[in-house]
Amino acid sequence: MAFKRGTRFPVSHAEAFPKGLILQGQIEPLIKYNPDRNAVPEQRRDYDPKTNEGTQLLMWRATVTDPDExxxxxxxxxxxxxxxxxxxxxxxxxxxxxxxxxxxxLVAEPKVMGQGEFKYLGYQFYAGGIKGDNSGVRNVTAERKAA
Incomplete structure (x- = not known):
């Protein structure tokens, strides 16, 4: 059985981070790369036009630390x-x-990480929100499927 590139698997927070997770700083928009420095910054969406897959939700980035690592x-x-x-x-x-x-x-996407001969299997994690948040964010990551 083969998985397509970009396959994401649901995982519980306790399984992925048994000692919890620490948020460092603020959550900020994930901005698209644009070589033109004068262009208006545009926030990325979870969508790949080549494969027509993704949730089409806005992407936000935060730096976190895993005390268990x-x-x-x-x-x-x-x-x-x-x-x-x-x-x-x-x-x-x-x-x-x-x-x-x-x-x-929380969902995990397997990725090859590292450089040269020091590559290893790692995971890119995506989350729908933070528990206890009452800002209007719903848990739609697990509910929405890639088109």
Missing amino acids: TKSKRASFDMIFLADVVPVPSTPEVLPGMRQIELDG
Whole structure:
């Protein structure tokens, strides 16, 4: 059995991050690359026009840290949120700019990571929102299927 490239698998927050997850800083829009520096920045959507797949939701980026990860290079990474509005964490700050969060609608996409002969199998995580958030974000990541 073969999986198509870009296949995402639902996973529970407790399975992926047994010791929790720490949000560092703010959640910001994921901006499309444009070589023209004077162009108006445009936020990316979860859609691939070549394959006509994706949820078509806006993409938001946040830097998170996994306290369970033993390798320092893999402990912090970018989490991508797929939502119409920016998710807002409801937990208090543990340290300035750091909050413990629990994710809603978490999915994982296997990816080859690393460079040269030091490649390894890693995962890009996507979340629909943050538990306890009452900003209007719904858990639609798991509900919406790629077209």
